[in-house]
Amino acid sequence: MVEATSNRLSVTLPSDREIMMTRIFNAPRDLVWKAHTDPEMIARWWGRGNKLVIERFEVERGGHWRFVEHSQEGVDGFEGRFREVTPPERLVQTFEWDGMPGYVAINSATFEDLGDGRTKVVTVALFHTTEERDGMVGSGMEVGLGESYAALDRLLETLK
Amino acid sequence: MVTATASDPISTTFSALADPTRRAILARLAAGEASVTEIAAPFEMTLPAVSKHLKVLERAGLIARGREAQWRPCRLQAGPLKDADDWLETYRRFWEERFDRLDDYLRELQQKEENNKPGRPQRKEKQNGRGN
Numbered sequence: 395m396v397e398a399t400s401n402r403l404s405v406t407l408p409s410d411r412e413i414m415m416t417r418i419f420n421a422p423r424d425l426v427w428k429a430h431t432d433p434e435m436i437a438r439w440w441g442r443g444n445k446l447v448i449e450r451f452e453v454e455r456g457g458h459w460r461f462v463e464h465s466q467e468g469v470d471g472f473e474g475r476f477r478e479v480t481p482p483e484r485l486v487q488t489f490e491w492d493g494m495p496g497y498v499a500i501n502s503a504t505f506e507d508l509g510d511g512r513t514k515v516v517t518v519a520l521f522h523t524t525e526e527r528d529g530m531v532g533s534g535m536e537v538g539l540g541e542s543y544a545a546l547d548r549l550l551e552t553l554k
Numbered sequence: 555m556v557t558a559t560a561s562d563p564i565s566t567t568f569s570a571l572a573d574p575t576r577r578a579i580l581a582r583l584a585a586g587e588a589s590v591t592e593i594a595a596p597f598e599m600t601l602p603a604v605s606k607h608l609k610v611l612e613r614a615g616l617i618a619r620g621r622e623a624q625w626r627p628c629r630l631q632a633g634p635l636k637d638a639d640d641w642l643e644t645y646r647r648f649w650e651e652r653f654d655r656l657d658d659y660l661r662e663l664q665q666k667e668e669n670n671k672p673g674r675p676q677r678k679e680k681q682n683g684r685g686n
Contacts, residue, residue, distance in 0.1 A: 442651040
């Protein structure tokens with residue numbers, strides 16, 4: 395078996411308007427693609443175990459998607475449009491959260507066949523401005539003095 | 555509440571961190587406070603150029619300058635780093651939880667496929683096509 399730690403999600407900031415996420419899955423590319431584009435399959439994981447209502451899922455250029463997640467914290471709607479659907483390699487869609495209407499990111503996912511039965515999924519989220527990218531977090535967070543050097547280390551790693 | 559404004563302190567933090575020289579300066583200061591001359595030593599840069607970088611870091615609240623007359627040592631400030639780190643952590647968690655689920659689901663699917671291969675005993679598993 396491949397060591398699980400190598401499949402950890404990596405998050406980096408390749409530019410001042412982007413967030414890049416890389417994750418390797420122990421599954422062939424066709425299956426990983428299907429799990430992202432088949433409504434019954436995506437419902438099995440996208441809600442992270444919470445109830446997920448898929449209101450729309452039109453996987454085609456210009457198609458509308460809308461998911462509503464019902465968690466203990468409340469109800470969160472997410473939606474967007476598909477901009478590019480190129481099976482089984484590339485899926486580009488706009489992404490918007492109901493909690494921040496009008497702030498749209500473009501998520502481009504690339505599915506790379508690693509040739510050994512594994513698939514690397516690289517998602518780049520492109521935001522309209524740096525402020526919008528960084529506004530994904532709440533304001534008024536507590537400013538603590540603890541863990542500062544650990545935080546710096548992690549940040550420097552992310553920004554490499 | 556989530557907001558996105560131009561004066562977002564986290565954006566200021568990240569734009570200050572966007573420069574490799576400034577990140578190197580912060581890494582240096584993580585080892586302890588230092589004077590401008592000490593900070594400038596490893597760089598092929600004039601003191602005014604280094605001072606400019608320090609001003610950006612100071613404005614972002616990432617460093618503080620001592621008031622001790624002559625050499626005004628620079629030291630790292632934790633607050634904004636903590637905010638930026640917390641923010642990244644929130645975003646990471648949002649996707650990590652989903653991808654971990656997907657990972658489990660893909661394993662489950664492949665297991666099923668394996669069990670259904672001809673020549674193997676067919677396992678009766680109820681296929682639930684619906685989500686959640």
